Amino acid sequence: MTVIFGQTFTGISIGAVLLLIALGLSLTFGQMNVINMAHGEFIMAGAYTTYVLQKSISSAGLSLLVALPVAFLVSGALGALLEWLLIRRLYLRPLDTLLVTWGVSLMLQQLARDIFGAPNVQTRAPELLTGNITVIGGDDPLTFANSRLFILGLAIAAVVALSLTLRLTPLGRRIRAVVQNRDLAEVSGISTGRVDRTAFFIGSGLAGVAGVALTLVGPIGPTMGTNVIIDAFLVIVVGGIGQLKGSVIVAFVLGVLQSVLEYSTTVSVAKVLVLVAIVAFLQWRPQGLYTLRTRSLV
Amino acid sequence: MTGSRTSFLKGRSTRAAAGFTGAAVALFAVAPLALSDFRLGLLAKYLCTAMVAVGICLAWGRGGLLTLGQGVFFGLGGYAMAMHLKIVDAGPGTIPDFMQLYGTATELPWWWRPFANPVFALAATVLLPMAVAAVLGSFIFRRRVKGAYFAILSQALAAAFAIWLVGQQATTGGTNGLTDIQGFFGYDLDDPVNQRMVYFVIAAALLLLIALARQLIHSRYGELLVAVRDSEERVRFLGYNPANVKLVAYVVAAGMAGLAGALFVPAVGIISPALIGIVPSIELVIGAAVGGRASLAGAVLGAIAVAWAKTALSEEFPAAWTYFQGLLFIVALAFLPGGLASLVGIARRRRASRVSADTAPVLPVGEAA
Numbered sequence: 001m002t003v004i005f006g007q008t009f010t011g012i013s014i015g016a017v018l019l020l021i022a023l024g025l026s027l028t029f030g031q032m033n034v035i036n037m038a039h040g041e042f043i044m045a046g047a048y049t050t051y052v053l054q055k056s057i058s059s060a061g062l063s064l065l066v067a068l069p070v071a072f073l074v075s076g077a078l079g080a081l082l083e084w085l086l087i088r089r090l091y092l093r094p095l096d097t098l099l100v101t102w103g104v105s106l107m108l109q110q111l112a113r114d115i116f117g118a119p120n121v122q123t124r125a126p127e128l129l130t131g132n133i134t135v136i137g138g139d140d141p142l143t144f145a146n147s148r149l150f151i152l153g154l155a156i157a158a159v160v161a162l163s164l165t166l167r168l169t170p171l172g173r174r175i176r177a178v179v180q181n182r183d184l185a186e187v188s189g190i191s192t193g194r195v196d197r198t199a200f201f202i203g204s205g206l207a208g209v210a211g212v213a214l215t216l217v218g219p220i221g222p223t224m225g226t227n228v229i230i231d232a233f234l235v236i237v238v239g240g241i242g243q244l245k246g247s248v249i250v251a252f253v254l255g256v257l258q259s260v261l262e263y264s265t266t267v268s269v270a271k272v273l274v275l276v277a278i279v280a281f282l283q284w285r286p287q288g289l290y291t292l293r294t295r296s297l298v
Numbered sequence: 299m300t301g302s303r304t305s306f307l308k309g310r311s312t313r314a315a316a317g318f319t320g321a322a323v324a325l326f327a328v329a330p331l332a333l334s335d336f337r338l339g340l341l342a343k344y345l346c347t348a349m350v351a352v353g354i355c356l357a358w359g360r361g362g363l364l365t366l367g368q369g370v371f372f373g374l375g376g377y378a379m380a381m382h383l384k385i386v387d388a389g390p391g392t393i394p395d396f397m398q399l400y401g402t403a404t405e406l407p408w409w410w411r412p413f414a415n416p417v418f419a420l421a422a423t424v425l426l427p428m429a430v431a432a433v434l435g436s437f438i439f440r441r442r443v444k445g446a447y448f449a450i451l452s453q454a455l456a457a458a459f460a461i462w463l464v465g466q467q468a469t470t471g472g473t474n475g476l477t478d479i480q481g482f483f484g485y486d487l488d489d490p491v492n493q494r495m496v497y498f499v500i501a502a503a504l505l506l507l508i509a510l511a512r513q514l515i516h517s518r519y520g521e522l523l524v525a526v527r528d529s530e531e532r533v534r535f536l537g538y539n540p541a542n543v544k545l546v547a548y549v550v551a552a553g554m555a556g557l558a559g560a561l562f563v564p565a566v567g568i569i570s571p572a573l574i575g576i577v578p579s580i581e582l583v584i585g586a587a588v589g590g591r592a593s594l595a596g597a598v599l600g601a602i603a604v605a606w607a608k609t610a611l612s613e614e615f616p617a618a619w620t621y622f623q624g625l626l627f628i629v630a631l632a633f634l635p636g637g638l639a640s641l642v643g644i645a646r647r648r649r650a651s652r653v654s655a656d657t658a659p660v661l662p663v664g665e666a667a
Contacts, residue, residue, distance in 0.1 A: 029446075033446075035446050035449070035450070086628065086632055089632055090631075090632055093635070094445060094446050095362075095364045095445065095446065095449060096631045096632070096635060098364070098366075098446065098449060099364075099580070099583065099584070099587060099627055099631050100627055100628050100631045100632050102580055102627060103623070103624040103625065103626065103627025103628045103631075104624060104627075104628065105624075106620055106621075106623055106624035106627070107620065107621055107624035107625070109620070110617055110620035110621055110624070113617070114617060226576065226577075230450075230453060230454050230457050230576065233450045233453075233454070234450065234454055237447050237450055237451070266465055267461075267465060268461045268462045268463075268464060268465020268466065269462065269465065271457070271458045271461045271462065272458045272459075272461075272462050274458075275454055275455065275458045278451075278454075279434070279437055279438070279451065282437075282438070282441060282443050282447075282451075283437060283440075283441050286441040286442055286443050286447075
């Protein structure tokens with residue numbers, strides 16, 4: 001019994017990481033219909049920000065708290081810069097943005113290698129987050145890692161913050177307007193270019209936050225972004241582009257599915273099975289779990 | 299109008315024939331005479347990349363299907379060939395070296411056994427990738443999953459396949475892959491003479507694929523493929539099924555990649571997950587993009603040039619190569635979407651418009667949407 005709970009919790013924590021990564025991606029994907037392959041490198045930027053801050057702030061707990069907003073700003077600024085330099089020129093060519101941003105991601109990876117060195121580095125986790133919480137004691141104990149619980153909390157906080165921003169603020173209203181009908185938003189007096197850049201800033205900033213979270217579960221290295229980005233993209237494809245609700249559900253479902261399959265088979269077979277499940281799901285809902293209702297023919 | 303169109307087409311085919319002959323002379327006469335055995339071996343490797351690029355030109359340049367998973371098909375072809383060669387190298391009754399090394403296995407796994415048959419193995423190098431592409435493609439295209447969704451799924455496929463190969467170490471060689479392949483259908487691959495033979499086989503295969511792709515592109519099917527890329531709905535309203543049109547391009551491209559992978563194995567002597575994962579799969583696309591995705595000559599020359607630049611730069615300056623590669627992606631796709639091949643068209647149009655006020659037909663470069 002505890003095995004099932006344990007695997008489910010592992011799955012949920014995988015899902016939380018996926019969700020943190022997919023949130024920002026979903027925003028940038030939904031906003032301009034561009035695929036940002038450099039999103040993974042923004043995650044890396046967030047992780048290295050944590051690493052750098054920890055060098056100057058001795059308290060691991062304090063540096064983690066400082067890292068969250070700083071990483072958001074660093075990665076957000078990188079995202080806004082990328083949008084301004086390249087992505088806005090590639091508007092309406094989503095497949096080309098995919099390859100162009102892949103080129104950017106290659107360069108950022110190499111930059112990280114030149115600055116921080118090729119080998120992975122490690123940060124210290126705050127003491128509070130190193131232990132486990134015992135949920136069920138006894139002979140067959142069920143424990144949850146504190147760091148994983150923290151990431152789960154972070155993911156929930158990010159979802160709440162983002163959905164409140166999108167629902168309640170004027171900026172959120174403008175973003176939703178542009179997503180639904182760009183031309184109509186433009187003629188209604190919304191500066192779509194500015195909305196794009198702001199959305200990109202927020203989405204990329206969330207990648208930075210995800211990067212801070214990832215320092216708690218693994219080493220930091222130049223290629224850490226590549227390893228997670230594909231899974232995050234799959235979350236968006238299955239959840240429906242630009243659909244927060246879809247991303248949340250799918251991230252957790254895929255996380256649990258991955259974890260359960262890994263337990264009953266092997267890591268590599270689980271990856272293949274998850275992909276098969278996704279293709280099968282798309283037979284049923286080709287546009288993802290949730291879609292914007294449109295009159296287009298697709 | 300009809301007259302000018304025919305003469306335009308005729309001019310085009312004469313030029314293509316001249317280009318094809320030029321390529322054949324360069325590959326079969328100039329290169330073997332001018333290059334050392336080592337350089338010729340490298341060229342053989344680049345030509346394999348170019349074979350994949352022919353398929354990419356068809357699927358992406360013509361059909362608008364950005365497939366980021368050609369490494370999978372390259373790998374299927376490569377592993378099919380390598381498995382056969384490993385079995386032959388090991389000799390009858392014994393199992394390949396790496397299986398003995400990791401080994402719990404005392405005999406060949408069941409799915410290795412058919413590859414002992416050379417005919418089966420050779421057929422599998424092309425048919426296996428095509429079958430996988432057919433199954434996957436029919437699922438994806440039938441439900442009108444397209445554009446970015448398709449690109450991401452094809453990329454996820456490359457990731458999953460590479461991870462799976464690494465995971466099955468005892469039967470696939472894991473991260474190392476299938477290495478140290480010595481013979482090629484009875485010929486010793488260490489012998490430079492036989493390496494030259496492999497080069498000629500590869501060069502011939504590349505020319506064959508180019509001819510085949512050209513036939514396809516200039517057929518009625520080729521027109522339909524471009525029509526699907528540019529406006530899928532219109533093609534559907536005309537009574538065709540766009541899913542089938544796309545499927546053919548995807549499957550043919552997969553077969554070409556499979557053949558390329560199969561011939562890569564004797565040329566280089568190794569096939570491993572590192573050659574077919576996400577990163578190499580995208581690298582296969584960039585050559586075609588730089589040269590010109592919609593033009594056969596552009597895609598092929600681009601693939602060769604980028605592969606050559608990689609060897610030339612990455613050995614001396616690995617860091618510089620990565621920056622350069624990133625820049626190539628950015629410049630080629632953001633600022634020159636038709637690739638270098640489009641420069642020829644631009645120059646020609648400029649000259650034509652200077653000659654007569656009646657401007658030459660403007661051929662728009664396909665935007666993959």
